Amino acid sequence: MKKIILLFLILFSTINANAQVDSTLFKDTPRDTLAEDTMNMDAVYERPFFQAGTSPVSVGGYIEADYQYIGEDGITEGHTFRVPRFTLFVGSTIHPKVKFLSEIEFEEGGNEIAIEFAALDINFFPMLNFRGGIIMNPIGAFNQNHDGPKWEFVDRPIAMTEMLPATWSNVGFGLYGKRYVNDWAFGYEVYLTNGFDNSIIANGENKTFLPAAKENFERFEESNNGQPLITGKLAVKNQNIGEIGLSYMGGVYNTFEDDGLILDEERRLDVFAIDFNTSLEKTSTYITGEWAWVMVDVPETYGQQFGDRQQGGFVDIVQPVFRQPLAGFENAVLNLAVRLEYVDWNVGTFRETGANISDDLWAIVPGVSFRPSAQTVLRLNYRYMQQQDILGNPAAKIAGIQIGISSYF
Amino acid sequence: MKYRIWIPVLYTCFLLLMIGCDTVVPEAPAEKDLLDGPIPGLTHEEQDQFLKGDIAFNDDVFTPQTGLGPTFVATSCGSCHPGDGKGHPSTSLIRFGQTEPNSPINAPGAPQLQNRAIPGYQPEKLPEGVPSMKMTPPAVTGLGLLAALTDQQILENTDPNDEDGDGISGVPNYVTPPDYFIPEDHYQPENGKYIGRFGKKASAVNLLHQTATAYNQDIGVTSTFEPLDVYSGLTTDPEVSDQVVRDVVFYLKTLKAPIQRKPQNPLVLKGKGIFTTIQCSSCHTPQWTTPETDITALSNKTFYPYTDLLLHDMGPELDDGATEGSAETYEWRTPPLWGLGLSPDSQGGKYFLMHDGRAESIEEAILMHGGEAQNSRDQFQLLSPEEKEALIMFLESL
Numbered sequence: 001m002k003k004i005i006l007l008f009l010i011l012f013s014t015i016n017a018n019a020q021v022d023s024t025l026f027k028d029t030p031r032d033t034l035a036e037d038t039m040n041m042d043a044v045y046e047r048p049f050f051q052a053g054t055s056p057v058s059v060g061g062y063i064e065a066d067y068q069y070i071g072e073d074g075i076t077e078g079h080t081f082r083v084p085r086f087t088l089f090v091g092s093t094i095h096p097k098v099k100f101l102s103e104i105e106f107e108e109g110g111n112e113i114a115i116e117f118a119a120l121d122i123n124f125f126p127m128l129n130f131r132g133g134i135i136m137n138p139i140g141a142f143n144q145n146h147d148g149p150k151w152e153f154v155d156r157p158i159a160m161t162e163m164l165p166a167t168w169s170n171v172g173f174g175l176y177g178k179r180y181v182n183d184w185a186f187g188y189e190v191y192l193t194n195g196f197d198n199s200i201i202a203n204g205e206n207k208t209f210l211p212a213a214k215e216n217f218e219r220f221e222e223s224n225n226g227q228p229l230i231t232g233k234l235a236v237k238n239q240n241i242g243e244i245g246l247s248y249m250g251g252v253y254n255t256f257e258d259d260g261l262i263l264d265e266e267r268r269l270d271v272f273a274i275d276f277n278t279s280l281e282k283t284s285t286y287i288t289g290e291w292a293w294v295m296v297d298v299p300e301t302y303g304q305q306f307g308d309r310q311q312g313g314f315v316d317i318v319q320p321v322f323r324q325p326l327a328g329f330e331n332a333v334l335n336l337a338v339r340l341e342y343v344d345w346n347v348g349t350f351r352e353t354g355a356n357i358s359d360d361l362w363a364i365v366p367g368v369s370f371r372p373s374a375q376t377v378l379r380l381n382y383r384y385m386q387q388q389d390i391l392g393n394p395a396a397k398i399a400g401i402q403i404g405i406s407s408y409f
Numbered sequence: 410m411k412y413r414i415w416i417p418v419l420y421t422c423f424l425l426l427m428i429g430c431d432t433v434v435p436e437a438p439a440e441k442d443l444l445d446g447p448i449p450g451l452t453h454e455e456q457d458q459f460l461k462g463d464i465a466f467n468d469d470v471f472t473p474q475t476g477l478g479p480t481f482v483a484t485s486c487g488s489c490h491p492g493d494g495k496g497h498p499s500t501s502l503i504r505f506g507q508t509e510p511n512s513p514i515n516a517p518g519a520p521q522l523q524n525r526a527i528p529g530y531q532p533e534k535l536p537e538g539v540p541s542m543k544m545t546p547p548a549v550t551g552l553g554l555l556a557a558l559t560d561q562q563i564l565e566n567t568d569p570n571d572e573d574g575d576g577i578s579g580v581p582n583y584v585t586p587p588d589y590f591i592p593e594d595h596y597q598p599e600n601g602k603y604i605g606r607f608g609k610k611a612s613a614v615n616l617l618h619q620t621a622t623a624y625n626q627d628i629g630v631t632s633t634f635e636p637l638d639v640y641s642g643l644t645t646d647p648e649v650s651d652q653v654v655r656d657v658v659f660y661l662k663t664l665k666a667p668i669q670r671k672p673q674n675p676l677v678l679k680g681k682g683i684f685t686t687i688q689c690s691s692c693h694t695p696q697w698t699t700p701e702t703d704i705t706a707l708s709n710k711t712f713y714p715y716t717d718l719l720l721h722d723m724g725p726e727l728d729d730g731a732t733e734g735s736a737e738t739y740e741w742r743t744p745p746l747w748g749l750g751l752s753p754d755s756q757g758g759k760y761f762l763m764h765d766g767r768a769e770s771i772e773e774a775i776l777m778h779g780g781e782a783q784n785s786r787d788q789f790q791l792l793s794p795e796e797k798e799a800l801i802m803f804l805e806s807l
Contacts, residue, residue, distance in 0.1 A: 074437020198473075198528060206470040206484055254528060264529035301532045303484060303525050304499055336420045352498040355757060368421065382433075391497050391757035397435035 039237050040245060040275065041138060041176060041187045043145040044101055044117055047089060048375055048408045060089040062408045064148040070383065070400030083109060085148065087116075097123040105167070115220070116167045127177035131191070134220065136169045137231040138189045139249040140290045141275035143168055148406035152318050152337040152369040154381050155402065157290070158361065159312030159343045164271065164292050165211035170194045170229065171220050185237040194219045195229030196253035196269055201298050201306045207345050207359060207390075208296050208306045210269075213253075227252040227266075242278025242287075249273075253296070267297040289315035304357065305390050307346030314341035318369075329372035337379075339365040346390060358392035361385060376407035441668040444493040444550045444748055444755070448665045450706035455663065462660025465653050466490075471628050476648025479530040479640045480523035481629035486657065489546035489627065493664055494748065494755025496546025498766045502627065505541035510735045520733070521626040523639055530640070540730030540738070544609045545766035548748050548755070551666030552607065554712045555745070556616055557699040559595035560604050566694060566717045577691045577781045579719030582611040582742065584734035589621070589634045590614055595700070605734055606718050609764040611742035612733035616658045624649055662704065666712050667748035670806045680803025683796055687788035692721055692743045692781070715746035715807060724779020727763070739780060750805035771801050 038046050049058035063086045069079050084107065091101040103117040119133030136144045142160040146167050160166045172193025179186050196213040203212035213219070229251035237243035250270035257263055277288035291313030298308045322334035346359040363385035370378045381402040386395040440446065445467075447459045467487040471477035482502045483489050489500040506519020514520050516539045526532040535541055563581060571578040583602035586592075596603055605611035613619035617634070625635035630648045638645045671677050684690055693715040701708045720740040728739035736742075741764055749771070752760055760770050768774035778786045792800065 069433070071434030073435055076434050202472040202474070202477075202527070204470045204472065206488065267528070299526070299528050301524070301526045302528065303481075305484070305488065350497075350499045352501070353759075355759075358757070366420070389491055391491060391499075391755070393491055393757060394438075394754055399435050400433060 039178065039185055039187050039235055039243055040141040040145050040277075041178065041189055041233070041235060043147070044103070044136065045091075045099075047147065049089065049091060056092050056094065058089075058091040058093075060091075060408060061087050062147055062149050062406060063087070064404060064406040066154045066402060066404030068154070068400060068402040070398065070402070072396055072398045076400070086110075087147070094120075099123075114167075114214075116169050125177070127179050129176050130173070131176060132173040134169050134171055135174065135191055135193065136167060137191065137193060137229070137249055138233040139168070139231055139247050139271055140164060140166075140273035140292055141245055141277070141288075142166050142290055147408070149375055149377055149408050151406075152316065152335055152367055152377065152379055153339050153365055154379055154404035155365070155383065157314035157339070157341055158363065159292060159314055159341060160290060162209070162211055163294060163310050163312045163343050163345070164273070165214055168210075168214065172228070174231075183239040185239075185243075187235045187237075188233065190230070190232040192228040192230060194223040195225070195227065195251045197224040198254050200253060200269065201296065201302065206305055208294070208298065208308070208310060210271075210294065224255050225252055225257070225266075240281070242276060244276045245274065247273045247275070264299075267299070268295075269297070270295045284320050286318040286320075287315065288318075289313060304348075304350060305346070305359070307348060307357065307359065309347035310343070310345055311347055312341070312343030314339055326372070331371075331373060333371040333374075335369045335371070337367045337369055339363070339367075341365070356392065357390055358388040359390040361387040377405070379404050379406075441670050442751065442754070444548060444664075444667055444751055446665050447663050448553065448706050451663060452705075455659075455704065455706070458656055458659045459663050461653075462656035462658070465657050466660050469653075471630055471648075473527045476628075476630045478523070478525070478527045478629040480526045480533050481639075482521070482523055482525060482627045484628065486623070486628075490549050491755045493550050494548045495752045495761070497756050498545060498761055501543050501545045501766060503535065503541045503543050504733065505535060505539050505731050507732050508540055508730065508738070510732055510737055521639075523626070523629060542609075542729035542731045543765040545761055545764070547609070547744065548667075548752075549661055550664045550748055551712065551714060551745070552616060552664065553662030553704065553707050554666055554697070554699055554710060555606060555714060555716075555718065556662060557702040557704075557707050558697060558718070559700055560597040561595065562697065562700075563604060563606075563718050564597065567719060575688065575691060576784050577688070577721065579692065579717050579721055579743070580735075580740075581605070581718075582720050582734045582736045582740075584612055584614060586614045587618055587621070587634070590618060602735070604718075605742075608733070609741060609744070610733040610736045611718065611720060612736075616661050617654070620658050620661065621654055624654065663706065666714070667751065667807065669713070669747075670750065672806065674802070674806070676799045676802045677806045678803075679796075680799035680801070680806075683792065683800045684803055687792070687800075688785045690715075691785075692717055692719070693746050694743075713747060713807075716743045719743060721782065722780035723782060726777060726779050729765075746804060746807050749807045771804050772797070 047060055049060040051058040065083045067081050086106045088104045093099050099121045105114050105116050115134050117134060117136050119131050119135050122130040138144055143166040170193035172191050174191025176189040197216050199212040200210050201208055203209050231249040233245055233247035235245035252266045253269040254264055254267045256266045271294050273292035275290040279286050294310040296308050298306045316339045318335050318337045320333050320335050326332035342362045344360040346357045348357050350357055365381050365383045367379055367381035383400055385398040388395045470485045477484055483500055489496045503522040504520050506514040506516035516536050518533045522535055523533045567580055568578045569580045582605040583599055584605040586603050603614045605614055607613040607619045621632055621634035624630045624632055629639050631638055631645045632647050632649050632654050633651055636644045694717040695713050695715055698711045699707055720736050720742055722739050723741050730738050732738045762768040762774040763777055768777055775789050
């Protein structure tokens with residue numbers, strides 16, 4: 001809480017200071033979200049910021065708003081308007097080689113406030129940077145690259161937000177670095193942070209559910225078991241081919257002892273992910289995707305609905321079909337897009353029957369997006385999804401329209 | 410460059426087509442293909458309580474923080490009764506401890522095995538040498554109609570000494586009710602015991618008994634009705650409120666009865682005739698009518714559950730050696746057949762029939778009938794393939 005108050009003070013003092021100067025003095029530093037010289041690991045800094053005069057503090061953020069009309073098997077909640085998130089960035093260059101950046105997210109109209117990122121970076125060499133604070137664990141690509149304006153779809157990928165817990169961040173320290181050689185770029189990240197807790201297998205979702213650990217805000221104060229969570233990633237990018245990343249996150253998740261008393265055996269969580277993105281030069285088609293495997297040591301006696309293995313991912317295909325000045329927007333782009341996604345919450349078979357444990361879903365989301373500028377997107381999606389219960393009974397069919405707008409500011 | 414023109418046009422047409430047609434929101438399955446949903450005619454107030462019960466039954470998942478276990482069988486009501494239908498072998502439960510009718514339950518941990526445990530605890534193990542019975546969860550639809558019947562109506566079908574000589578002698582299971590049981594006027598006790606109606610051996614007197622016991626024995630959750638923790642045996646603060654238990658009871662009372670599919674199909678009608686001819690209907694009583702009850706929508710309703718709510722000797726093949734109340738080890742309550750054809754929709758696309766799910770088809774289930782049902786089973790075996798097909802089609806229509 002103290003950190004939140006402190007960040008607010010910094011933020012509001014910055015805004016007040018800016019309010020007294022001519023707005024033309026603000027330096028807008030927009031970034032093209034598909035810039036070719038960046039990698040996924042750069043996502044936190046590759047955002048547009050406003051900087052007032054010579055002030056070392058930069059401010060930015062983004063907002064998402066959407067409308068949806070979605071139904072499941074003939075039942076719909078009707079027409080729904082939401083502002084799923086409003087995010088503020090505050091950054092500061094303390095020294096040319098010392099930077100601070102924070103990301104505070106307001107969800108559900110401010111009902112939920114989360115510090116998703118608040119870290120100090122000290123740059124020693126390009127291949128050796130130190131980062132400490134609240135960091136976003138670099139598992140997959142979406143976790144660090146989750147800003148709404150970057151995507152052509154109203155919803156975030158289910159596998160990355162509900163199987164992997166994007167946005168997943170925690171307190172810790174680590175190193176990262178990047179090196180360019182001709183068309184090639186190589187990057188690495190490795191961090192030690194606080195980890196997950198028992199809620200990943202003891203939650204109201206009735207399944208192994210990593211995002212349940214996000215509810216535990218004590219993780220920003222202390223580890224629930226004293227064991228660090230290791231997160232590491234290696235990524236390679238070729239300017240002409242694309243980027244591929246391999247990442248791992250793992251550690252003991254449960255509270256196995258308290259006050260020196262052994263409560264349970266140590267139980268591990270291990271996650272592997274692969275992500276890629278590329279842009280086809282001939283057609284300008286942009287393809288990005290991610291797949292992850294989750295392995296959890298679930299007590300054998302705990303019930304089979306809590307799976308010990310999960311897997312899932314998504315692939316987005318975005319095809320620009322119109323790119324020219326329009327209505328005063330110099331670089332307006334119209335995209336056609338489609339997302340395919342799949343999650344198997346429970347990989348395995350029933351002990352009693354040997355039959356497959358279902359508990360899975362797949363979705364296809366075609367859409368059209370319009371970007372009047374690179375930082376702003378209007379999108380129309382149609383979501384069609386089928387979801388089966390653990391037994392593999394007839395799937396629930398979920399479908400509907402989603403219209404959204406998202407923009408950096 | 411041409412593709413830049415026709416691709417967006419085609420794609421936009423495709424999107425508009427999807428948005429414009431009925432697939433914007435998927436259509437609801439036909440009412441007759443679903444087991445859930447309220448009986449028609451509930452008042453607004455009753456619908457509100459039905460909804461609360463629906464949420465508690467299907468959506469509430471217990472965790473160690475909200476009272477789960479420490480030992481348990483399932484984490485929620487809906488885990489065992491998906492879509493209010495029959496359950497799966499993976500959520501079967503085991504009862505043990507009483508080996509003779511009306512005898513005390515004396516095995517440690519009885520009467521139900523909690524075969525799962527939260528992290529850090531060990532689940533209960535079946536004591537060596539103790540007979541047990543495995544039970545797959547039943548469908549929970551239409552229970553309010555069965556609950557509304559009077560004891561007198563049920564007793565009219567008993568024939569303990571087989572005085573009519575048809576080889577069938579249904580008897581009620583007289584059980585000792587829990588302290589919180591409040592008998593209604595139409596109950597007819599015998600030596601302080603009451604007729605059980607619910608459960609594979611009819612061991613639950615009413616739906617409150619069934620529900621409070623299930624919270625306690627299945628989920629390890631205590632209530633003011635069942636305050637003893639299944640693991641420690643000690644009284645604990647209630648982990649589920651009286652109101653939630655009563656909402657779930659109301660939900661179970663007012664769940665609609667399954668609706669028969671294709672009732673006028675000639676094969677179905679032929680099968681219905683065969684069902685009566687080979688005396689299946691002697692136990693699987695087709696039709697009942699409720700008296701006046703406290704819920705208007707349940708009053709004076711004629712319904713078709715295909716059960717007599719009585720215990721029958723099912724022969725040595727189905728004798729599991731364990732029992733409940735006054736039931737013998739080989740006696741089982743006639744299960745309602747309504748909704749039988751929808752069983753695969755809640756059992757992962759397969760049939761798991763009989764009390765423990767050992768039968769994987771309707772025909773297999775019929776052939777497992779022994780004891781008082783031996784005659785019907787023999788007659789079934791003598792049917793032509795067409796007649797068998799008609800009978801099974803009728804059963805699937807229920």
